[in-house]
Amino acid sequence: MPRITVTVDGVTYEEEVEPRLLLVHLLRDRLGRTGTPIGCDTTNCGACTVMLDGRSAKSCSVLAVQADGCDVLTIEGLAADGRLHPLQTAFHEEHALQCGYCTPGMIMAALDLLKEDPDPSEEAVREGLEGNLCRCTGYCNIVRAVRRGAQAMSGREVSAS
Amino acid sequence: MIPAAFDYVRPESLAEACEALADAGEDAKVLAGGQSLLPLLRLRLSFPSTLVDVGRLTELHDIRDGGDHVFIGAGATHYDVVRSPLVNAACPLVALAAATVADPAVRHRGTFGGALAHADPAGDLPAVAVALDCVFTARSANGEREIPAAEFFVDYLEPALAPDEILTGIRVPKLGPGWGYHYEKFHRTAQSWAIVGVAAAVRRSNGVVEEARIGLTNMGPTPLRARGVEDALRGAGIHPAAPDDGGADPIRDACGEAAAGSSPPSDLHAQPDYRRHLARALTHRAVRAAARA
Numbered sequence: 445m446p447r448i449t450v451t452v453d454g455v456t457y458e459e460e461v462e463p464r465l466l467l468v469h470l471l472r473d474r475l476g477r478t479g480t481p482i483g484c485d486t487t488n489c490g491a492c493t494v495m496l497d498g499r500s501a502k503s504c505s506v507l508a509v510q511a512d513g514c515d516v517l518t519i520e521g522l523a524a525d526g527r528l529h530p531l532q533t534a535f536h537e538e539h540a541l542q543c544g545y546c547t548p549g550m551i552m553a554a555l556d557l558l559k560e561d562p563d564p565s566e567e568a569v570r571e572g573l574e575g576n577l578c579r580c581t582g583y584c585n586i587v588r589a590v591r592r593g594a595q596a597m598s599g600r601e602v603s604a605s
Numbered sequence: 606m607i608p609a610a611f612d613y614v615r616p617e618s619l620a621e622a623c624e625a626l627a628d629a630g631e632d633a634k635v636l637a638g639g640q641s642l643l644p645l646l647r648l649r650l651s652f653p654s655t656l657v658d659v660g661r662l663t664e665l666h667d668i669r670d671g672g673d674h675v676f677i678g679a680g681a682t683h684y685d686v687v688r689s690p691l692v693n694a695a696c697p698l699v700a701l702a703a704a705t706v707a708d709p710a711v712r713h714r715g716t717f718g719g720a721l722a723h724a725d726p727a728g729d730l731p732a733v734a735v736a737l738d739c740v741f742t743a744r745s746a747n748g749e750r751e752i753p754a755a756e757f758f759v760d761y762l763e764p765a766l767a768p769d770e771i772l773t774g775i776r777v778p779k780l781g782p783g784w785g786y787h788y789e790k791f792h793r794t795a796q797s798w799a800i801v802g803v804a805a806a807v808r809r810s811n812g813v814v815e816e817a818r819i820g821l822t823n824m825g826p827t828p829l830r831a832r833g834v835e836d837a838l839r840g841a842g843i844h845p846a847a848p849d850d851g852g853a854d855p856i857r858d859a860c861g862e863a864a865a866g867s868s869p870p871s872d873l874h875a876q877p878d879y880r881r882h883l884a885r886a887l888t889h890r891a892v893r894a895a896a897r898a
């Protein structure tokens with residue numbers, strides 16, 4: 445079985461994996477990082493979005509072997525020193541979730557968007573999150589939360605890559 | 606679902622990848638970004654014996670200026686293509702279409718070559734490749750060969766690649782000055798595939814269309830070229846303003862035959878007659894926008 449090395453939320457792991465093991469299953473079933481959910485079988489929903497070497501990726505559509513040597517950031521790596529990341533706080537304050545199933549993916553996709561566009565328009569947020577589906581909220585509060593999080597983030601440097 | 610088991614190899618060079626693919630036999634598959642292949646594996650619609658991962662072969666990632674063409678390495682991601690200053694300057698139609706593919710996370714991993722090798726007629730890039738007469742380069746352990754776009758798309762999900770061949774890149778001809786471009790995609794939700802799409806390149810001078818190139822997405826088992834419309838457009842006058850008032854519009858008239866010779870699919874989203882209507886309406890929009898771009 446292939447042996448891989450991955451860094452997840454700052455911790456480096458060495459794992460033996462079957463080639464068919466998906467990155468999301470490595471995160472959830474092997475490493476216990478169940479903060480990253482699985483919402484579909486078709487790469488459509490975006491619930492499983494993580495940062496892979498600094499860019500958003502749907503972890504259900506990456507093999508663990510493809511992530512060999514890579515740096516993975518999940519929703520669980522965002523809070524620092526017991527303090528929520530500004531995007532997490534903004535989702536909380538803007539009431540940007542109901543069941544919360546899509547939230548980890550929404551936040552990771554938003555983080556990616558804000559790297560390219562630190563002050564996105566409403567339209568830019570909607571486009572940036574086009575790969576993430578929410579069955580509950582109707583998106584309005586999510587868009588508001590991302591813009592609010594963006595403002596908060598421009599107020600202070602955030603370490604997340 | 607969890608994919609069925611397969612072997613995995615990650616060669617260090619293109620030459621090694623060709624060997625590995627030849628050794629692994631007919632049921633092996635190339636893995637690039639995995640954004641089409643992994644969903645198929647997860648749905649257990651595909652059962653390759655071995656995946657040969659070319660995702661890290663930097664020699665496939667190049668986007669370079671070839672003088673009269675731009676060479677886009679098969680491994681360049683949609684994200685790379687959309688952001689490439691060279692592509693945007695020299696063959697903007699490619700960037701316009703690639704920007705409509707899927708969503709940001711999929712564009713980070715999905716590759717230009719993978720999208721073409723997948724040969725899905727609903728994909729946005731195949732229609733661009735046929736409209737621009739791109740040339741595909743493929744390599745196997747036996748050497749390299751070139752395949753013109755007109756011969757590359759054999760049938761639904763069937764490219765003109767042998768099982769042991771790796772697509773290495775695509776030459777996109779530079780059309781030169783005077784051309785305008787547009788990709789018109791019709792779909793219901795943001796990240797979804799085109800119900801119908803139209804890629805248009807139009808050369809103008811003195812207020813008339815001199816030459817046009819039109820590719821159709823999802824109007825048959827392969828991407829199509831709307832040759833009848835291209836011929837009919839020659840010499841058509843370009844209105845300065847949008848004539849949607851039903852008045853005389855030579856461009857609209859020329860686009861009336863856009864669906865001729867097509868065999869559009871019937872699915873959940875649309876029946877063939879509706880797709881034919883879309884082909885006409887979207888070709889008109891695409892040509893009008895390209896003519897004014």
Ligand SMILES: Cc1cc2nc3c(=O)[nH]c(=O)nc-3n(C[C@H](O)[C@H](O)[C@H](O)COP(=O)(O)OP(=O)(O)OC[C@H]3O[C@@H](n4cnc5c(N)ncnc54)[C@H](O)[C@@H]3O)c2cc1C
Pocket residue numbers: 486487488634635636637638639640641642643644659679680705706707708711714715716717718719720721722723727728729730766770771772773796797798799
């Ligand atoms: C949610 C979602 C929405 C999408 N929406 C769109 C859309 O709107 N428009 C669109 O055009 N596409 C869309 N796609 C598909 C996307 O364009 C994929 O990136 C692309 O089709 C495949 O590229 P890949 O590098 O991921 O290839 P892979 O998935 O790795 O491979 C796809 C196929 O091509 C073969 N292949 C790949 N590279 C090579 C090579 N170098 N040589 C030989 N064979 C090769 C593989 O063996 C496989 O058969 C979507 C995908 C998803 C998941």
Ligand code: FES
Pocket residue numbers: 481482483484485486487488489490491492493502503504505
């Ligand atoms: S689980 Fe739905 S996109 Fe990954």
Ligand code: FES
Pocket residue numbers: 540541542543544545546547577578579580581
């Ligand atoms: S909050 Fe329930 S899916 Fe988005």
